[in-house]
Amino acid sequence: MNSLNNLNIQPIENGELRKLLQHNIDQKTKPVGSLGFLEELALQIGLIQETTKPELKSPVMLTVASDHGITEEGVSPVPTRITWQQVSNFINGGGGIGLFCKQYGFDLYVVDAGVDHDFEAHPRLIDKKVRKATRNFLKEPAMTIDECDEAIRNGRDIMALFAEKGSNVVGFGEMGIGNSSPATALLSVFTGLPVEECTGPGCGLDQKGVQHKASVLRQAFEKHGVSDKPEQNLATYGGLEIATMAGAMLEAAQRRMLIVVDGFITTSAFLAAYEICPAVRDYAVFSHCSKEYGHVKMLDHMNGRAVLNLDLRLGEGTGSALAYPIIQGSVAMLNDMTSFGEAKVYNVVDETGNIVSK
Numbered sequence: 001m002n003s004l005n006n007l008n009i010q011p012i013e014n015g016e017l018r019k020l021l022q023h024n025i026d027q028k029t030k031p032v033g034s035l036g037f038l039e040e041l042a043l044q045i046g047l048i049q050e051t052t053k054p055e056l057k058s059p060v061m062l063t064v065a066s067d068h069g070i071t072e073e074g075v076s077p078v079p080t081r082i083t084w085q086q087v088s089n090f091i092n093g094g095g096g097i098g099l100f101c102k103q104y105g106f107d108l109y110v111v112d113a114g115v116d117h118d119f120e121a122h123p124r125l126i127d128k129k130v131r132k133a134t135r136n137f138l139k140e141p142a143m144t145i146d147e148c149d150e151a152i153r154n155g156r157d158i159m160a161l162f163a164e165k166g167s168n169v170v171g172f173g174e175m176g177i178g179n180s181s182p183a184t185a186l187l188s189v190f191t192g193l194p195v196e197e198c199t200g201p202g203c204g205l206d207q208k209g210v211q212h213k214a215s216v217l218r219q220a221f222e223k224h225g226v227s228d229k230p231e232q233n234l235a236t237y238g239g240l241e242i243a244t245m246a247g248a249m250l251e252a253a254q255r256r257m258l259i260v261v262d263g264f265i266t267t268s269a270f271l272a273a274y275e276i277c278p279a280v281r282d283y284a285v286f287s288h289c290s291k292e293y294g295h296v297k298m299l300d301h302m303n304g305r306a307v308l309n310l311d312l313r314l315g316e317g318t319g320s321a322l323a324y325p326i327i328q329g330s331v332a333m334l335n336d337m338t339s340f341g342e343a344k345v346y347n348v349v350d351e352t353g354n355i356v357s358k
């Protein structure tokens, strides 16, 4: 794949800087470890930015949209026109993601990776349409390798532009009726779990619908099988928004940006990026654990911990936006919370971090 030729993601450092960051965190006026996961986030962000004083700059939200040929098989309970209608809603500041981006200070851009609609130009809409929807992967691969490659390249190009404009945080989200099917297929392909154990209701199927969706996915596997090349699996079973997000995530990691991952579908894109280049993992924060059945399995596969657990299953990037204040809190703790020395609070702790005298 040409789009991956020059990919070079550095794992985050595991030496002196890590020790220094840990020391600074442990010197804050609190029992050692008492800010829990916030401390891990602060450490991770310091290592990503290679500094003891990280800064979150110009957060951008990319909500990537596309349509899916597999919807012909009745795998989603809602009509595909909702995809383009929601894109129009988001670029005009509406919907969950329009609202939360305003609330938490994200600059929102919607990427058309393959929506089955002709949009008028809009300053918040990035036109990277590879084709109008993927093909029905029950019948033929969703994308050709060249189309998948183009989508990955598009994601990388978009991310490069935002990095050059000074953003060092990117939230990801998506919009695409039917996209829980490709996401489920990728979960099954990349973890080896039976597809029946990965399939859930998406945006609202009933139990019978879920069984039908699992049987469509099972038949697709019987037809196409599983490749040992992640890019091939992404082309066969993925979506244009999923491939575009995967490319953007890889580029973001290469440029040492913090990647904030949303729910089930966005995480399937991250999973594909991870299978292509495992070092991308160091740059990710998983914003929440979706109510969609298979999400926790994706997180477990990558040893990921979610910041929030709120039974969200909306997508769009809403979890990424909602988790951002917690991420900001972790950075503020590292930069601005008083240390024992500064606050003149003297505390003796034993090697396990327990206070032994006052």
Ligand SMILES: O=C(O)c1ccc[n+]([C@@H]2O[C@H](COP(=O)([O-])O)[C@@H](O)[C@H]2O)c1
Pocket: 075, 076, 077, 078, 174, 175, 176, 177, 178, 179, 180, 181, 201, 202, 203, 204, 205, 262, 263, 264, 265, 266, 290, 291, 292, 295, 312, 313, 314, 315, 316
């Ligand atoms: O983010 C999630 O965890 C999530 C879980 C289930 C559904 N969704 C959203 O619902 C749509 C896909 O659902 P479906 O049933 O049409 O495949 C798509 O637009 C997603 O943004 C999102």
Ligand SMILES: Cc1cc2nc[nH]c2cc1C
Pocket: 078, 082, 086, 174, 175, 176, 203, 314, 315, 316
């Ligand atoms: C209304 C609606 C909004 C969504 N946002 C993401 N997926 C969605 C699916 C539906 C149906």
